[in-house]
Amino acid sequence: MNGFLAIISRDVALGFKAGGGTVQTALFFALTALVFAIAVGPDTALLSRIAAPTLWAAALLSALVSLDRIFQADFEDGSLDVIVETADLLEGRVLAKAIAHWIAACLPLILATPVLALLLSLPAQGYWPLVLSLLVGTPALSFIGAISAAVTLSLRRAGVLIAILTAPLYAPALIFGVAAANAGASGAPNFIPSLLFLGAGTLFSMILAPLAGAAAIRFNMS
Amino acid sequence: MGVFYELANPERFERIAKPLQPALTAIAVLLGGAGLYYALFNSPADYQQGDTVRIMYVHVPAAWMALFCYSVMAFSSAAGFIWKHPLADVSAKVTAPIGAVFTALALFTGSLWGKPMWGAWWAWDARLTSVLILFFLYLGYIAIWESIDDKARAARLAAIVAIVGFVNIPIIKFSVDWWNSLHQPASVFRDGGPTIDGSMLRPLFLMGAAYMIGFGAMLIAAIRNELMARRLQRLSEVAGRKASTVNVE
Numbered sequence: 333m334n335g336f337l338a339i340i341s342r343d344v345a346l347g348f349k350a351g352g353g354t355v356q357t358a359l360f361f362a363l364t365a366l367v368f369a370i371a372v373g374p375d376t377a378l379l380s381r382i383a384a385p386t387l388w389a390a391a392l393l394s395a396l397v398s399l400d401r402i403f404q405a406d407f408e409d410g411s412l413d414v415i416v417e418t419a420d421l422l423e424g425r426v427l428a429k430a431i432a433h434w435i436a437a438c439l440p441l442i443l444a445t446p447v448l449a450l451l452l453s454l455p456a457q458g459y460w461p462l463v464l465s466l467l468v469g470t471p472a473l474s475f476i477g478a479i480s481a482a483v484t485l486s487l488r489r490a491g492v493l494i495a496i497l498t499a500p501l502y503a504p505a506l507i508f509g510v511a512a513a514n515a516g517a518s519g520a521p522n523f524i525p526s527l528l529f530l531g532a533g534t535l536f537s538m539i540l541a542p543l544a545g546a547a548a549i550r551f552n553m554s
Numbered sequence: 555m556g557v558f559y560e561l562a563n564p565e566r567f568e569r570i571a572k573p574l575q576p577a578l579t580a581i582a583v584l585l586g587g588a589g590l591y592y593a594l595f596n597s598p599a600d601y602q603q604g605d606t607v608r609i610m611y612v613h614v615p616a617a618w619m620a621l622f623c624y625s626v627m628a629f630s631s632a633a634g635f636i637w638k639h640p641l642a643d644v645s646a647k648v649t650a651p652i653g654a655v656f657t658a659l660a661l662f663t664g665s666l667w668g669k670p671m672w673g674a675w676w677a678w679d680a681r682l683t684s685v686l687i688l689f690f691l692y693l694g695y696i697a698i699w700e701s702i703d704d705k706a707r708a709a710r711l712a713a714i715v716a717i718v719g720f721v722n723i724p725i726i727k728f729s730v731d732w733w734n735s736l737h738q739p740a741s742v743f744r745d746g747g748p749t750i751d752g753s754m755l756r757p758l759f760l761m762g763a764a765y766m767i768g769f770g771a772m773l774i775a776a777i778r779n780e781l782m783a784r785r786l787q788r789l790s791e792v793a794g795r796k797a798s799t800v801n802v803e
Contacts, residue, residue: 479718483711487701496697497715500690501722504729511732529732533725544718551710 335419339428340435347401347436357398358440364390365448376453383452384462384513390448391441391466392502395473396495398437402429402481403549404490412485416553423542426478426549430541434474442466454517461516461523468527469509472534475541476501482548504533564781567641575774582768589760597753606670611757613663615765616656620688621723623653623769627695628720631713641777643709646716647699648776652769654692660685684730691719705784 347354368386372379406412419425445463454462480497484490508530515523593611600607630646633639664682665675676682698715702708750758 479714483698483714484701486707490701493697493701496690497694500687500694500726501719503687504722504725507729507733526732529729533729536725540718540721544714548711548714551707551714554707 336424336428339415339425340432343429343432344435347432352436353398353401354436354440357394357437358444360397361390361394361441361444362448364393365452369452380453380455383449383454384458384517385510386452387445387448387454387462388466388469388506388510388513391438391445391470392473392499392506394441395438395470395477396498396502397491398433399477399481399494399498400484400491401437402433402478403485404481407485407552412549413553416549422546422549426482426545427538427542430474430478430545431471433478434471438466438470438474442470455519457519458513458517461527462513465509465512465516465523465527465530468512468534469505469530472505472530472537473502475534475537476505478541479544479548482545482552485549485552505530508533564641568778568781571774571778575771575778578767578771578774582764582771585760585767586764589757589764592757592760597757598751600754603671606667607754609663609667610754611761613660613667614758615762616660616663617685618762619765619769620653620657620660620685622766623649623656624688624692624716624720624723626773627653628716631716634709635713635717643713644777644780645773646713647709648780649773650692650696650699652772652776654689654696656765656769657685657689657692661689680730680733683733684727687726687730688723691723695719 346352365386368382368390369379372382403412406415415425416422442463445466446459449459449462477494477498480494483497484493487493508526512523512526512530515526589611593608597608599605627646627649630642630649634642634646661682664685668677669675695712695715698712699708702711
């Protein structure tokens with residue numbers, strides 16, 4: 333358990349340091365929202381309708397571009413070797429890395445979401461469902477992404493390949509996340525079913541990611 | 555499992571596969587010919603869809619094969635993963651492009667059918683979307699094989715990608731169904747028997763069998779190809795090594 337928490341605190345600390353990626357990912361998130369807004373134009377009614385889907389898509393893209401940070405740096409400087417050698421259960425370490433990615437890359441986006449939602453004129457009743465759906469759904473992005481990051485570990489410049497492998501698997505999270513956020517924004521009180529499905533997907537990916545990720549790391553290190 | 559272990563020897567596989575390939579090809583051509591005859595000339599036009607219903611005889615079996623090939627790929631991957639069966643890795647690798655082509659065929663013929671029927675080449679309907687995602691899963695799997703040089707490592711890592719994709723397919727399917735549905739519900743494999751008339755089922759099943767056996771023939775041909783390509787590569791490496799030692803001497 334100590335190793336588990338140690339990896340989380342180390343990765344989060346590294347992420348928040350200058351050049352660690354957290355700030356860049358949050359900036360990328362804001363810029364994606366800006367790009368969408370500019371492309372759509374200053375039609376406030378249209379913007380307010382697509383605010384929640386836009387922010388979900390922006391969060392998904394931000395997660396995609398930050399995935400190669402989960403294992404790549406540790407693989408290059410050799411600390412992944414140490415982690416693999418000293419771990420009593422590699423699966424647990426992979427889970428810790430994925431959780432650290434969520435804290436360092438996704439949590440800041442969720443904190444920035446209300447401000448960006450304001451710029452995209454999201455209806456007032458939509459804030460809470462949007463933030464809630466991101467809180468429940470974005471861990472799935474980190475978990476599933478950790479699998480692709482582990483598979484492409486030994487490849488140079490794997491960024492695009494990670495995106496190709498991961499994006500199709502993100503479809504369920506995106507669908508249920510946007511469904512919950514949209515239902516909430518349109519004032520429908522029952523956005524709970526979509527949220528529950530989203531949570532189920534997150535829990536499922538939490539089981540799948542350590543197993544597949546640890547297997548991929550073992551094959552890449554052997 | 556005994557049969558599968560015997561096939562692990564490439565020479566024994568070659569002995570069985572060599573006569574099997576033309577036999578399966580011939581059967582597939584015969585079945586496909588009969589199926590096309592019934593589909594185009596000897597089956598009724600639909601009372602609503604008219605003659606466009608004949609696209610179904612090419613489209614529906616392709617959609618079946620799109621899923622079937624992914625299953626073959628995932629189970630071959632699992633077999634290669636668990637039993638380290640050398641032919642299983644090869645079969646998973648060569649199934650991917652075949653499955654991707656079936657998927658593309660299903661999407662293309664579906665689009666041809668959609669234009670007169672729905673008035674649009676494409677609709678973001680649940681089934682179209684999930685088949686499109688399936689197509690991208692195939693491409694991702696192929697991309698992994700393309701980007702890793704070491705064959706043994708590529709096989710293991712691609713197997714993980716295939717298996718992760720396979721366990722996610724039902725979830726993707728369910729989520730996309732939740733998202734939107736315009737496509738007609740399943741009408742052949744359902745509780746209470748098919749809702750399609752026998753005159754239309756005959757060409758459909760003939761074409762399905764032709765696709766399936768044709769896939770078998772293509773799979774065998776592709777495995778033989780891959781085995782020969784690997785042998786060729788090994789031989790040229792050995793030849794290159796010999797040549798370089800001669801130069802040193």
